[in-house]
Amino acid sequence: MKVKKCPACSGSGYYDSFGSPECSACNGLGVARGKLPYRLWKRILIKYFNIEKQRIEEVYESWK
Numbered sequence: 001m002k003v004k005k006c007p008a009c010s011g012s013g014y015y016d017s018f019g020s021p022e023c024s025a026c027n028g029l030g031v032a033r034g035k036l037p038y039r040l041w042k043r044i045l046i047k048y049f050n051i052e053k054q055r056i057e058e059v060y061e062s063w064k
Helices: 038-049 053-063
Strands: none
Touching: 038 053
């Protein structure tokens, strides 16, 4: 399965490069969850994107 870059911020996690706030579509992660199961999505983010587990869980809770 493939993780796609967030279409709102193009994977940067921010709206622009001028000190703007985090992207609200992906909560600053830079990736879209899509239809992936949560456990698989979390493993991919930790392994390939080096995002902390706690940050992923916070974002996931905000999407519920």
